Amino acid sequence: MSDADIDLDLDLLLISAQRTSTALLLTEAARRRGLATRVLDGRPADTVVRPGEAVHWHGGPRLADAITDRLGLGLLEPRDDWLAELPREFTRRxxxxxxxxxxxxxxxxxxxxxxxxxxxxxxxxxxxxxxxxxxxxxxxxxxxxxxxxDPVTFTAEYRLFVLDGQVVTGSRYAVYGRLDPGPLTPDARRFGAELLAAVGGTLPSAVVVDVGPLEDGGWAVVEANMAWFAQCYAADPDAVLDVVLRSAGPRERVAERDRCFLRVTSRQASG
The missing domain is CATH 3.30.1490 (Dna Ligase; domain 1)
Structure with missing residues (x-):
């Protein structure tokens, strides 16, 4: 993310009150670059955010839906059918x-x-x-x-943080379904690059994609998710922050190519 994407004097990273390791890592990364951070701790969102502040979000979707309209958030997420529409060569199932x-x-x-x-x-x-x-x-x-x-067995699972079609950081998060954070391997990065080269235009510009090797040795996509609700694990928190800021920021800054990936809240859908 370029410096033009944020204004350090006016932008705010708002984080849910759930004290996770990712929340702490993102808070520290934001403070290193001089970006204000605040916790949504049960008070009304508009009492936590000061007038004129442009809000970015990291937290769960239910709370995000409650504050999106009030704070003017633009939340990017993959389409529900993205995984089902992938070519079989990338899903293997x-x-x-x-x-x-x-x-x-x-x-x-x-x-x-x-x-x-x-x-x-x-x-x-x-x-x-x-x-x-x-x-x-x-x-x-x-x-x-x-x-x-169809049920398949991933021997390991890796989270790729993607910005503008490029893997900017990532982490292993599981081995045979059990939580086990570790470094991103060259094979995981390579498969991610091949996937994005083929279907990157079907994803938001800021997103996470989980991939992994199957028991037969081939690689496949696990799923894609919104970056603003993703755990960091062993990924570089500064690079993760770049993806999060783009994925959940002021709605008026959302680029035209990303507008089809804006999350629609239940309130917006019924309105």
Whole structure:
């Protein structure tokens, strides 16, 4: 991100009150460059933000939806169907975006289900004795969009922070599904570059993409997510901050090519 993207005298990084390691790392990175930071600690957002300040956000989607209109935020996120529309060479598995009611009616064997962007339910294999679809049906509205895919096993998973189609930093975050942060490997960066060269135009200019090797040795995309709700893990926090500032900042600064990736809150949709 260039210096022209922010005004150190007027811009503010607003962070949710959840004290995560990522929040601390981003706060320190912002302070190193002279960018003001503040925590949204339960008070009304417009009492935390001073008049004239241009707000950037890092935190969860529910709280973001509550403050977006009031603070003039432009939140970038991948389209819900992005993963399902990827060429098979990058997914290595069947993936579809469907309403949960269709999945519940049609699934006769275990499948991997995940929400497209938010964390409304646990991403996992459902339909086996340990995680029944009927249990999920008791809490998930029938119209909820879900990504359904063939179960696969990633031996490791890497988070790539992407800005303007380039991987600017990244981190391993899991090994065989268990949290295990570590450095970004050349192979992960290489696969990310190949992916972005082929389909980078289908993503916001600031985003995170998770990738990893499968048990058969091939590489595949895990998912793409909004950078403003992503954990840093072992990535460079200064580079992560650049991606976060672009992904969730003043709506009037959102570039034309990113306007199709603006998050629509439930209030905006009903209005």
């Amino acid at each position: 069947r993936i579809a975006l469907e309403p949960f009611s269709s999945v519940y009616r049609e699934v006769w064997q275990p499948v991997f289900l995940k929400p497209p962007s938010d964390k409304s339910f646990e991403a996992a294999v459902y339909g086996d004795p340990d995680r029944g679809l009927s249990d999920l049906a008791r809490t998930l509205p029938p119209h909820t969009p879900v990504l359904v895919s």
